[in-house]
Amino acid sequence: MVTGNAIAIRQASKRLGHQTMRFETAPAVVASASVVGLREGQGPLGRYFETILEDERYGERCWEQAESRILKEAVNTALGLAGWKEDELDALISGDLLNQISASNFASRNTQMPFLGIFSACATIAEGLLLAATLLEAGVAARVIAAASSHHEAAERQFRYPNEFGAQRPMTAQWTATAAGAIALGLPADGGGGAGWGAAADGSTGEAQLLPRITFATVGKVVEMGQKDPYDMGTAEVPAAWDTLLAHFRETGRDPAYYDLILTGDLARIGSEIFREGMRRRGLDVSSRHMDCGVLLYRPEQDVHAGGSGAGCAASVLASYILKEMRKGRFRRVLFVGTGSLHNPVSIQQGEPIPTIAHAVAIEA
Amino acid sequence: MERGGRFHTKSAELLAQVTWEVAGLPDPEEERKRQAAEFAALAAQYHPHPPLARNLIFAFLVGGSICAIGQLFIALFQSLGMTDVQASARASITLLALGSLLTGLGVYDEIGRVGGAGAAIPITGFANSIVSPAMEYRTEGLVFGFAARLFSIAGPVVTFGILAAMASALIRFLVTG
Amino acid sequence: MTLAWGEAAVSVVWAFLIGGTICLIGQVLIDVFRIPPAHVMVLLVVAGAVLAGLGLYEPFIRVAGAGATVPLSNFGYVLTRGVLDALRREGWFGLLTGVFEIAGGALAAAVVFGFIAALVFRPRG
The missing domain is CATH 3.40.47.40 (Stage V sporulation protein AD)
Known part of the structure; x- marks a missing residue:
């Protein structure tokens, strides 16, 4: 074949x-x-x-x-x-x-x-x-x-x-x-830190800056587990995150301990707990190294309930905190797992369950 | 094509089932349903309950207060010499105006966030459900934005209200005249 | 005069208690029975119409005052009342013409207020 x-x-x-x-x-x-x-x-x-x-x-x-x-x-x-x-x-x-x-x-x-x-x-x-x-x-x-x-x-x-x-x-x-x-x-040779990336961001031009690089990516499959509640997207996205992460570890031969940070975005608070428990049951404990963009973006008292979502949530968290801290060496190996609910208002009104997807990208400095 | 279309579908299903059974594998459709049920059970363990006591108390307080304000307006209009029915109708319109104003000022959505059903059920909530789309969809023009979507939330209430009222009144009329 | 104000005060308390209780029931339907808010609204209007058909809503208003006339169930009542009055007055055609007889005022007001708000206010988010 x-x-x-x-x-x-x-x-x-x-x-x-x-x-x-x-x-x-x-x-x-x-x-x-x-x-x-x-x-x-x-x-x-x-x-x-x-x-x-x-x-x-x-x-x-x-x-x-x-x-x-x-x-x-x-x-x-x-x-x-x-x-x-x-x-x-x-x-x-x-x-x-x-x-x-x-x-x-x-x-x-x-x-x-x-x-x-x-x-x-x-x-x-x-x-x-x-x-x-x-x-x-x-x-x-x-x-x-x-x-x-x-x-x-x-x-x-x-x-x-x-x-x-x-x-x-x-x-x-x-x-x-x-x-x-x-x-x-x-390309790594192209500027290798740009014309002032660190400088404009936090004024720390003097420090040694690491260069985060994309080494692996695992393309997700569309997963649907019968979840129908558009007010609970974090939960709906969990099976997609499991599916992609398991594929990533299986196909790269890596295990969760290889990464400093496994960053999902956005399972939010409730989805994150279900995610960690499910990974534990699959023999891959990620709890000590897991963070979620939807949880990171807001303080609990900001009345956002389970946390943040939206295409801009993971994009802004990654583009700010995560990549800047990678430049400083706080995180060296990050596995970013973007998770998305692919429904629209019509499919929800028609009673269809929520199809979800997760793509994993390994970023290493 | 008419002949046996249904039969062919059925036999195909049967064949698929037999094939999975012979191969000793679970039917993928059944397997998927089982996984979905298993996942739903796991997810349910982590799902927070709504803060019931808090929600109920605030629904009661907010809804009760709006009704109490309505009663104050009724008393006011009665003291101006109106009949009970007249006073009650004018109090309702006054509350509609207040609900609309608070919606326009961006206050009513906050009341709704706290009061829940207590903010939605009084007539002020009805005003909110009409004024909020009026404001929101204004950017799409007066005809397709404002006018077409004015009742996008209140529409079901009006529609089912009319149907229920006609049925209810008709039965009453037939029974008692 | 004192007596009238005393009565008014009592009626305000009743409106608070009964109106509050209706809202509390609505919140129970949402939080405990998991009925979406929009469906609860529809249920309430239908309930008002049914009670009106049974002749129970008027006595309810006499006791609860605004506690009965401010919640959405009153909308079902005034729709039903309009149809019933028209049926009695004009016969079968009243089934159609009576619907907005009483409720029309509130609907007209809502449309006008919506129009004014659309012109004057912008959503703040």
Whole structure:
């Protein structure tokens, strides 16, 4: 059944098992930037973000254009930090939650950036990173930005109720983050730290800065376990996270202890607990090294219930706290597992269960 | 095509089932259902219960207070010489106006977050359910935004209210005249 | 005068207690019986219509005052009351024409307030 071509790919050992890719050139994270809303800025990661909005509408006439603008600002900031010009970028890979990923489409309009739009809900940035790394590995691109955004009010009115409607949210509900994150990937030789990545972010130019690189990615399968509650996406995404992680460890031969940090995004508080218990039952204890972007982004007292969600949540946490701390050496080996619920309001109303996906990306410095 | 379409589907199902049984493997569809049930059972252990006592108390206090304010308006209109029915109707409209104003000022969604059913069930909640889409979808224009979606939340209440009222009144009319 | 104010005070307390209890029942339906809020609203209006058909809503209003007229169940009552009055007055055609006879005022007000709000306010999120 295996064709000659497939055998050649396996023998080149870029392909491990059924789902995992190995990046021999190990594309480097040259820069990253994030723009977040006020509530996110007041969270524990506040000092890691480049821009914090004071007004969720950001001077635009509607939420949707505001999201587009914060995404554009995150991309432009990442470009600046990488020291690249718009027309030097080989591809912008971006996605969001709005219908037909319109925030990304509008953010890219009339720019000089070749654009690839993608959708994996909260896992969008994981898909973006692995596609960017693939382009670089293939040698068909040298400078790529992966980005994702979400906007609380824009998502509320699309997926739930008008913003001024007085609905009570269940305890399992997650708060769609107003946030955008952009991560610039290039060849390790390309700047190797950029024109001032560390400098602009925290003024620490003097320190030795490590270069985070993407070494492996495991592409997820769409998993559906009969979960139907759109107010409990974290739980629905857990089986997808298990599935992808098990495949990753099986196909790379690594075990959880190899990584300093296994970062999911976004299972939130309840989903995280179920996730850890399920991993433990499968003989892979990750509890001591697991964190979740939806849990990291907010303080428990910020009334976000189970935690954050939205394509911008994981993107902004990764682009800020995680990658900046990797540069400083606090985390050396991070396995980022983006998890997304792939439903839409129509499928929910029609009583269909929530299909979910998880993509894993290994980032090592 | 008409002939036996159903039969063919059935026989295909039967064949698949027999094949799995012969191979000694679980039916993948059954296996998937079993996994889903197992997962649901695990997830249920970690699911928090809603803060019931707190929710009930706030629903009672918020809902009760809105009704008490309504009664104050009724008393006020009665003291102006209106009949009970007139006073009650005007009190309702006054509460509608208040609910609309609080929605416009961005306060009613906070009341709803705390009060739950206590904020949704009074007529102020009805105002909130109409005014909030009016504001939210205004950006899509007056016709398809504001007007078309004005009753996007309150619509079911009006629709089923009318159907139930007609049925209920008709039965009453037929029975007692 | 003192007596009138005393009566008013008692009626406010009754409205608070009974209105609060209806809302509490609504919250139980949401939190304990897991019925979505939108369905609870529909149930309440239907319940009001049924009670009105049984002739029970008027006595309820006499006891509870605003505790009965402010919750959404009152909407079911006024819709039913309108249909019933029209049926008695005009016969069968009243089944259609009576629906908004009393409830129309509240609906018209809601549309007007919604329109004003759409022009004046912007959602804050």
